[in-house]
Amino acid sequence: MTEERYYLYPVWVRLWHTINAVCCLLLILTGVSMQFSNPKVPLIRFDIAVSIHNIAGILLSINYLLFFAGNLFTRNGKFYQIFFPGFLTRLKAQYRYYTGGLFKGENPPFPIHWENKFNPLQLFSYVLIMYLMVPVIFITGWSLMYPEILPSSFWGFSGLHLTDLIHILSGFVISIFMFVHVYFCTIGKSPVSNFRSIINGYHESH
Ligand code: HEM
Numbered sequence: 001m002t003e004e005r006y007y008l009y010p011v012w013v014r015l016w017h018t019i020n021a022v023c024c025l026l027l028i029l030t031g032v033s034m035q036f037s038n039p040k041v042p043l044i045r046f047d048i049a050v051s052i053h054n055i056a057g058i059l060l061s062i063n064y065l066l067f068f069a070g071n072l073f074t075r076n077g078k079f080y081q082i083f084f085p086g087f088l089t090r091l092k093a094q095y096r097y098y099t100g101g102l103f104k105g106e107n108p109p110f111p112i113h114w115e116n117k118f119n120p121l122q123l124f125s126y127v128l129i130m131y132l133m134v135p136v137i138f139i140t141g142w143s144l145m146y147p148e149i150l151p152s153s154f155w156g157f158s159g160l161h162l163t164d165l166i167h168i169l170s171g172f173v174i175s176i177f178m179f180v181h182v183y184f185c186t187i188g189k190s191p192v193s194n195f196r197s198i199i200n201g202y203h204e205s206h
Contacts, residue, residue: 006114009201013076016066017198023060026052028175035168054145061138067130079117080127090120102187112203122184129177133170140167 009017030053033043044052071077093109098121101109110119118126140163143150150159188194189204197203 004113004205005202006112006205007201008112008114008117008203009198010074010076011201012066012070012074014198014201016063016070019063020060020067023056023063024174024178026056027060028171028178030056031168031171057138057141057145060134061142064134064138076117080123080130082123082127087120091124094119094121098187112205117203125177125181129174133174133177137167137170137174140164140170 030044030049033049034046034053036043037046037049039046043049071080090110097106097109108119110116112119143163144160144167147160147163150163152159154162185194185198186192188197189206193204
């Protein structure tokens with residue numbers, strides 16, 4: 001087996017990812033604290049949690065512009081394109097690898113290299129999170145900061161409550177993604193090699 005390194009994480013991706021991960025951690029921590037706020041035992045004092053949550057949300061939205069523009073104007077964007085013919089079959093092959101082949105020491109069905117940065121399951125989850133869930137969470141977040149822009153009722157439901165529900169549900173999905181994402185990042189050449197990649201930019205293949 002030959003050992004290869006591919007420069008797949010340019011500086012802007014690493015910068016965006018670090019800011020994004022820190023903001024998400026702060027948002028989850030302060031979001032949970034506000035959700036389960038109890039004045040007698042506050043995890044984080046309510047007014048402080050609100051301020052940190054708002055600042056981290058604004059930062060995350062601005063940082064998203066970096067991700068969006070970076071993917072629009074550099075070759076990184078092409079790794080986020082899904083080619084649908086055969087995509088389900090490729091997803092299944094990756095699923096079978098994660099649930100079987102990996103434990104038998106088989107080689108990954110979609111090895112990472114210069115032209116192929118993500119396996120099909122990574123591709124699907126990154127597109128879903130970055131092009132749907134993250135925009136939904138910051139658009140609903142901004143709407144909750146300026147509730148006067150929301151309709152007072154929507155199909156008989158309060159516009160404010162509906163926006164709040166969508167905001168919380170998407171936060172829940174992103175939180176679960178984050179745990180699963182970090183776990184899957186331990187599956188690489190070694191348990192820490194993918195974490196090294198997002199720091200030094202080089203993916204290590206085997
Ligand atoms: C402490 C939290 C996090 C850690 C330790 C972490 C770790 C990593 C690592 C090691 C990679 C490179 C391996 C790979 O390509 O999959 C990566 C890539 C990525 N992560 Fe995370 N991550 C974290 C949080 C997040 C969050 C919150 C999101 C989105 C909401 C996210 C989205 C992504 C995306 C989209 C990529 C691919 C970026 C690209 O190369 O274009 N990560 N992450």
